[in-house]
Amino acid sequence: MSGGRGLGSRYFCTASRGLEQLLGEEVHRKLAASQVEQVSGKVFFTADADVKTLKSLKCAERLFLLVKKLPPIQMPRHKGKAVHVLQKCVIGESGKWLDVVAKWQTLQEFSKRQRCTSDITGTGIKRPLQQEDSGTWKRPKLELDEPLTTTLDEIPTGQYHLHAVIEGSCQSKVPMQTPPSPDELPNSKSQDAASCIDFRVSCRCSGRIAKVFTSQELGRAIGVALGRQMGWKAELRNPMLEVYVHLSDIHCVVGIPIVRLPLASRDYIKSAGLRSTVAWAMAYLADIKAGSLVLDPMCGLGTILLEAAKEWPNAYYHGIDNTASQLQVASANVCFAKLTNSIDLTRASVTELPLLAESIDVVICDIPFGKKFKISQDTKTIMPNILKEMVRVLSVNGTLVLLLSQELSLDIQHWQKTKSHQTNKGKLDDAQQNADTTPVEPSTHPAEKVDMENMSAAENEQAEVKREVLASLVPTGIFQVSLGVTEASIHRYKKISIT
Template identity: 45%
Template structure:
């Protein structure tokens, strides 16, 4: 792997975006489409790309976690013998020439000015939305309800220097607004007495067996103090220097925004990770005049992500929990998309929705960890799918987020339409012997009979990480009536 030379010219720059495991393909598609990125390179947990330093476009990346300006990207390091020699090599490799830092920091400062302006505009919009939320008590009713159900129930709407180079979490980033605002433009990095920084270091793979992240962060931090005269500040630095060394690459970069891309200012009550929700909606083939249903919407994260991208589409959210629906309504109003989204209280097991009236069903199937159910979710899954199958029109899409356990259960015990043979077939071939053994040893927890969904065809499945939990985004399409 050749060393990446970072182009920090005003016309284009090299960036990278961190991504949750399994979401790299979604970030790759977004940066290409939204930022006209080139030289896109996806690796585990990161996507590197070259694009114009246009924050109005870069900020639209919805599937990424954090956005960085790339300073250096090196191939895997070959560490010499001897701890002293190894640390010296790491310091020289990761810090390098001063002019590279100065050029990158100048561009970083320009980006900060744009981000600050965008934040000011966004804060004004949020304040206006809050005032509207307090004054607006409008209710929503659904036009898609079954006649026999009526309109449905509606939801209302200074220590020693070396001690300061401790490794910080990758999800933390602090910029001292008071310090930066008091420094005249273009003099930020020449004002050494006022410029503060910290090193956030991650160390995995073979290198982690030799050094801790704290050791590496301390070495790089001391080198920057000697080279530039900057002052370390662990709590509220002006600049965070992000370093990640592993078996694939060694990276140095600067976070561009205080808050991660994944943090949505318009979400008041949090639920499903917004990046995962975005990945789901991008698979749903939403277009103009589409009617989208989330029958277990919770606080409405999936609908919010979709409505912000497709404001002229009709979205309907349902949930049996009135408290969750109230939070969903507040979220939608705060996001300013209340004209596109309506809510209805109801059960996914008996949807008060006309048959074949929905174009897309998209939902996070509960894992059973946060909200308990009187029934095992494996027992409820066939009933849930049957209702979804009923309300979706022919040609419609169903996108579900399933736990790995539920997805395994789906593959093992349910049969879907085989497009090639025109008959019903399992999503995989015959059950593996391991599956049979599991069925025999867990008869109480597993539905033994096979359920058929002859109108549904599996399209794709994507493993994604939800932090401590692994999940699957599963997509299928309705090709005929049951």
């Protein structure tokens, strides 16, 4: 390797379930990656890139150097034998670990040199930490020996058991059980550096293996064996190296995180709203062009606008929300990200947008689920009117991208099916219309009669709005996505002319 770049190094990223395809497209486009493989929650690829380029991925949650990827491990029924098989498969040869750790160290050193270079001003004077220069935000400096403040998302770890076992047996360096041959070692410097590593294991198990072992048991077994074989020391609070292990019915994956903080933790967002990877995915699906006018009519904290403006800076962005407190935080986010020249904010109702008809090229919106923030009206009831107003301001051939709860997603798909069914069915002939001539006795209660009439009028109005909206929208894709404990769907539409 030279210049901090891996010569075709093998990596993998974790992703929100449902975004694997979009992440695969991103690594192709940004990294010129090869051997891209998508599985549930992960994307594997080979790339020659430095840390700065790798960190430019916006759809990825976390980024790892791949140590190994194996088929599912066939575990013996005897638990003791199963542990031995597990340790042998997961750890393998010492030379492989030395090679991957050497690549990891080179990437870290190159990243550190980049930060040092960016800290020097034009006069040769070192810039103070987090000082602003030329209107751009300077990322806080993160040294290699800085404590780990976050752990792997949704990954239960075996750290506590690992500490209990290793504390008495592996605090001092232990000679390698199977020393690698000289040909296996990158060089003596890499060997010395690798032997001084302290580490911890983050383990996740699912499927059949989770019925036999807990993540804590697996973390303990892998950590003890790895420490003994490599001569590494366990350190839970501030490790130099973190080892990630995922065992499932699909594969066995072992990796080393390249950066400490998740890629999904944006340094330009002060107050997070929607998960940033999902917000970026929505903007990506909107196919924003240079000079496009982009609207988020229920912008909340402005996360979608921030992600879009950072990735596609040559467009113009407008956020609207009806809640003053939300707009206040959104404004603070825009200022923090130095995007005041790109993003405008306005207070208004989504059902009465203060915009001219067909004046917007792209509409992107996270329709509130009512879980994190309360909504004053039933979203399901007013959804036809919300869509009607979005369609009104959207230009012909414009793109509409919506993030919907599962319930709303099914409702809109039902509208579409109903529309298709009515179109195919056509008009009934006179005989069919008059087939049922059985008289129905009217209600004798005046108040009940009035209520039925009002309900019928409201239903007819809603049906008319739905027909009007669906007539001008052509669905171009539905993408299922996981928001942690909540499942959602991204719907994408193109507006067509109906005249």
